[in-house]
Amino acid sequence: MSSDSYNIRKAQHLFGHCLDPQALQRAEGRRLPEFARGSNGRALKSWSLQELPEVGQVIGFLRKPQRPLAAAVFVTKGGVLKTTLTLNLARMAALHNIRTCVVGLDMQCDISTALGLDQELDSSDSLSDALARVNSIRGLADVFTNESSLTDVIRSTDIPTLSFIPETPELTALDQSLMAKNRREYWLLEKVIQPLKSNFDLVLMDCAPNWNRLITNALVAADVLISPLECKINNFRNFHAFQRLIDEFRADLNVDFRHVCVPTRLSPSRKLSAEIYRWYRDHIETCIETAIRESVQGEEATAMRLSIPEYSPSSTAADEIREALREIWSAAGEKAQDLTKPLAAGDNHTTSEATGA
Ligand SMILES: Nc1ncnc2c1ncn2[C@@H]1O[C@H](COP(=O)(O)OP(=O)(O)OP(=O)(O)O)[C@@H](O)[C@H]1O
Numbered sequence: 438m439s440s441d442s443y444n445i446r447k448a449q450h451l452f453g454h455c456l457d458p459q460a461l462q463r464a465e466g467r468r469l470p471e472f473a474r475g476s477n478g479r480a481l482k483s484w485s486l487q488e489l490p491e492v493g494q495v496i497g498f499l500r501k502p503q504r505p506l507a508a509a510v511f512v513t514k515g516g517v518l519k520t521t522l523t524l525n526l527a528r529m530a531a532l533h534n535i536r537t538c539v540v541g542l543d544m545q546c547d548i549s550t551a552l553g554l555d556q557e558l559d560s561s562d563s564l565s566d567a568l569a570r571v572n573s574i575r576g577l578a579d580v581f582t583n584e585s586s587l588t589d590v591i592r593s594t595d596i597p598t599l600s601f602i603p604e605t606p607e608l609t610a611l612d613q614s615l616m617a618k619n620r621r622e623y624w625l626l627e628k629v630i631q632p633l634k635s636n637f638d639l640v641l642m643d644c645a646p647n648w649n650r651l652i653t654n655a656l657v658a659a660d661v662l663i664s665p666l667e668c669k670i671n672n673f674r675n676f677h678a679f680q681r682l683i684d685e686f687r688a689d690l691n692v693d694f695r696h697v698c699v700p701t702r703l704s705p706s707r708k709l710s711a712e713i714y715r716w717y718r719d720h721i722e723t724c725i726e727t728a729i730r731e732s733v734q735g736e737e738a739t740a741m742r743l744s745i746p747e748y749s750p751s752s753t754a755a756d757e758i759r760e761a762l763r764e765i766w767s768a769a770g771e772k773a774q775d776l777t778k779p780l781a782a783g784d785n786h787t788t789s790e791a792t793g794a
C-alpha cells in the first residue's frame with residue numbers, strides 16, 4: 438500500500454476512531470465510499486488521499502459547519518504554533534470533507550510553504566523556469582489592484598477539499614495601501630472572506646505575530662479568533678496585554694468574534710510550564726482543556742507538510758492534536774450557527790491605530 442493509500446485500519450488510525458465502520462453503517466446508515474477497481478478489475482481495498490475526505494466524513498470527528506465559518510489564528514507572539522495549528526486544522530478539516538481555504542497573511546510565507554508552494558517551485562528544471570514560476574504567483578495584493586480575480590489566486594493542494602491563497606512579497610505593500618482606503622478595516626471581509634464563504638465551509642487565516650492592518654482586517658472578518666498561548670513565562674505576560682487589546686478592539690469596532698485559546702508548547706515535566714498551563718485553564722474562560730506539548734512529531738510533521746495525525750497517527754502528539762481540534766471545533770461551532778455578523782460601523786475608522794496597528 439503506498440503512503441497515500443488508506444485501508445480501513447489506516448483510516449481509523451488517522452481519525453482516531455475506535456468504532457467498527459460496519460457497525461457504524463448498520464447503526465446509522467452512514468456509508469463509506471466504495472473502493473475503486475484495479476486494472477485486473479478487483480476492488481483495491483484501499484482509498485487514495487483524494488478519496489479520503491468522503492471516508493473522514495463518515496468515521497471522523499469533525500462535522501461540517503451548518504454555515505461557513507471564518508477563523509483567524511492570531512496572537513501577538515512569534516513561534517507559538519500559529520502556523521502549525523492552522524496547518525493541522527486545515528488538513529484535518531479538509532480530510533473530513535469540510536471544504537477549506539487557507540488565506541496566508543504573514544509575509545514569512547510559512548503556511549504557503551507548509552501547503553506545498555515551495556515544493557511546486559523546487560520542481561523547476563532551471564533558474565529561469567523557477568523565476569518565471571515565482572513571478573507568476575498571484576496573491577491578495579493582485580486582487581486588491583484588480584490585476585487578478587479572487588478565483589485566479591486560489592491554489593489547489595494534494596487534498597481535493599483543501600485550497601489556499603498564497604502569501605506574496607507584495608503583502609507588505611497591500612498592508613500600506615489599505616491605510617489610504619475608505620472602510621479600510623472591511624476590505625478583506627467584503628472582497629475576500631465573504632466571497633470565499635460561497636464556495637468553502639471553512640476559511641482559515643494564518644496571521645503574522647505583529648498587529649498590522651491585515652490583522653485588523655482579519656479580525657473584522659473572523660467569526661472565531663484562535664490564539665495559541667505558549668506555556669512559557671514570556672507568553673504568560675504577553676497574554677494580559679493581548680487580551681486588553683482584543684477587548685478594546687471588539688468594543689471600538691463593534692465586532693463579536695468568539696475567542697478560543699489553545700495552550701501550546703507545554704513541557705509537563707517543567708514545574709513552571711505545568712503551572713502556567715493550569716493558570717490558563719483555570720482563569721481563561723475560553724481556553725480549551727487540551728494542551729499541545731513540545732514534541733518531535735509536531736516539528737517533524739510540519740517539516741513534512743502534514744498534520745500530526747497523518748504523519749504519526751498512533752502517537753500521543755496525534756491524540757493530543759485530535760482532541761485539541763475537537764475542542765476548538767466545538768467552541769467555534771456555536772458561532773457557526775449564529776446568523777448574525779456585525780455590521781460595518783462606518784467609514785474611516787481609526788481603531789487600528791488605537792490598538793497599536
Ligand atoms: N509540538 C511541537 N513542539 C515543538 N515544536 C513544534 C511543535 N509543532 C511545531 N513545532 C515547530 O515550532 C516552530 C514554530 O512553529 P510555528 O511556525 O507554527 O509558530 P508560529 O506561531 O506560526 O510562528 P510565527 O510567529 O513566526 O509565525 C516550527 O518550526 C514548527 O515546526
Ligand SMILES: [Mg+2]
Binds near residue numbers: 519
Ligand atoms: Mg506562523
